[in-house]
Amino acid sequence: MPEKFDTIIVGGGIGGTALGALLAAGGQNLLLTEKNSIIGGRCASYRKDGFTIDVGVHLFGLSDKGPLGEVCRRAGEPDAIEWVLARNPRVAVHRGGRTQPFDREAMMRELEEKSVAPLAEIFARIGQMTTAELDSLWYLPLKSWIEGFTPDRNIMRMFTMLCGIYLCVPPDSASTAEFIICLRDLLQARNSGYPKGGSGIIPQTYQRFIEKYGGTVRLNCPTERIVIENERAKGIVAGGELIEADRVVSNADIKCTVLELAGDEHFPREYVEKVRSLTYAAHVFALKVAIDEVITDQKMIMYTPNLTDEELEEIERQIFAGQAPPVASGMICVPTNFDPGLAPPGKQLVFFGIGTAPHQEWATWEKICLDALKDVFPTIEEHIIWKVTHSPDDIERFAGEKGNVIGVGQTVDQIHEKRPTHETPVKDLYLCSAEAGGHGIGTELAASSAIELADKLLSS
Template sequence: MDLKGKRVLVIGTGIGGAGVAALLAKEGAEVLVLERNSFPGGKSATFERDGFRYDTGVHWVARGEKGPLGEISRLVGGDLRFRVMEPAIRIMVGGRSSDLTQDIDNQAELERVFDELGVLPENREGAREFFRDVMRPRTPEEMEELDGYPLSDYLTRFTQDPQFMLLVSGFIGMYLVISPKQASTGEFIMNFAGQVRERNLSYPLGGMGAIPQDYLDALCRMGGEVRYSAPVARILVEGGRATGVETDSGEIIRADIVISNNGIKETVEMAGRHNFPDDYLEMVDRLRLSLGVASVKYALDAKVVDHHFIYYFPTPDLLDTQVGLMCPVPSAADPSLAPPGCQLVLAGAPTTPYLDDPEEADSLCEEVMDKIENTMRYLFPDIDKHIIWKLRANTRYTASISGRRSGEVIGVAQNRHQVGKKRPSNSTPLEGLYLVGADAGGRGVGTEMAADSALNLWRLLRGA
């Protein structure tokens, strides 16, 4: 399609919305983005408090500038930069620990990690075979088959060594934020092999908010417009096609193309369920969402955490008071995110995202956040002495920053019924209405899936 002069309206400035807005402006479209919040980025935003710049989420990026986040920035003339750190990640599982370098497909490195984590000698060959199998090239047909294969069944083919299982479960938890029983083997393999191949596990300079900001800056340089505190109330549908939106303040804005970054379930409601065929509604209603994450953000007056990115899972005897958590230290990657001598530390753990019963979800999150704090005290006994401020963020908070009912961490879950060819597409049955973001049209880890969705929608619309 010739996009020159086409009026494009994008609902939301998450990574997907911001990314596709800039890409379409590059094609000559007249792009207007409406964002309900007073800030950009949705789940990938960064706020300032007392000289610290902290993320709304708890993030690290799988492929950095070599993945789709960097690709969009280059395509739109942006200046997004990532810092790759070595070792890539400190793994602390079952009472043992090891530093994983960016080189984990190197055989000697792998043997060191197995030694340090205590993978039993009799289980080593199975563990090695797992890494070989994950990294081997596959045809699209093989990948499609693996997309529909349960990850827990795939894993147990190799070994059930407890330490190996904890190591791999850590990656599943961090990438897909669902249980191995539900997770898709194809999606896991694609993410894991991609990260290992690219050797680029990293963090964006300026914080996670720098990613959507980079795309929106590019959009504005190309003549596009972003309006904040401008919630869309409904998508206008006339004669079976989307023709624009009505904002909360009652303003009608017409467009040739409407792109929603507001999640597939919410988009269907905003456009009116009666405008969609029954089979589409059934598919959307059946979609399961990923788990949520509750987090604690620490602004510290000293360097308390020695590593820049930790994955920790407690021994079984500690599970009553602790949780498995992911702990990134953004100020280690970008010192400008904290005042000199200080440290910004984030810690997050999975929990239920659903707000159907808000009280229950809140109280579960309270429990998880208490356990996060206990775990952090156990790992860093001095931490409480150094707190300038700390923030506890539950799944209701995630829902509020992304404008959704449910505070899921990623979006539509990457289970074996909802990935690859079975993932909702960028297109909808309504002419002129498209979806972008982690819910539809992409693959990858969280933010990268949202960016991949933006790239795929851009390709679809320009007909490439």
């Protein structure tokens, strides 16, 4: 008797594993296929010489208070993931040769006198905004909204940086409502953190939930094709074999799902055109070094080189134009200060990530990153045991989507009612990822996509 499942999930990223956990806990007989040998997609971790290294993610906006924790609660194990919050010390900023805490007071101190009042007004408006007012801002670019308060370039640079960190899209296309909701959630929860065991512990925990509730996860198992017959999804082909299900949910790239795995001939022309025209979030290049001593007690440092405002703006322009600048602002994270168990005793992992574009000369970007680390930690080079780099090209090979950071960009033309939905025009074929439905930052966008879809599928 050939196998038949209630649901087959294609892809084991956060969206796929979270949905799998929720559906399995809800009693469904399900199969999840993942093409890689490790679970988690952009949120996976792997081991190297006694260290645990994340493929992508390094900070989770809401930790247990957000959708990632909600999946655990709904799967009946609220404490399955142990979170370490980004406090003691809190996130820092390195500017003008000094590292200091990054908080609202520090932000205000950094600003020129004339910028303080407009920034306070922006934050006050964000805090008091009604749902109706937010609803009117989905399709307004963040840049236009800020310009409605002030022409101040320092304030715009601050929001450009925050928008880049949260949504990974520039403020002239980012949705104001989506940005504000993310920022408000962060300010209210004050709960950004990182899981003990590394980022990959989250999808690994969700995989455990799937198996605990009787579901099946197959690694090293690329779905070759989504089978559509009589205008409905019937199953998948993996390992040359047809596996049937009542429905198929794809956690893979929406473009790959529609144009390649299912085949565009099964969809209306307007839908195919819409999918083809979707744009992704930006890209990041990361240098990750293992060092033989504990060089810092900081967890996260936002690094800005010691340059004038004009020079910094020129660097931003070069990065958005896909060029390598001589130096760059970026984020340093030290995962071993969240969880020392990610390295052998007395050793540290230090990462530096910067915005970039695909298909660059990566040796140049590695040098930019190393120079930034040396600026903050002058002796670091003497202590490096090994270095690895993760470029957008690596991320593309690993998880697809042209190696972008988040998924389909949360831009004014791809948000709210303009965002791809979980449902597709093909009956019983769904999407679940940071590319369909959902709300929030990165992994939380993918997890909220899963929660929304699980609610629909379990109630139908």
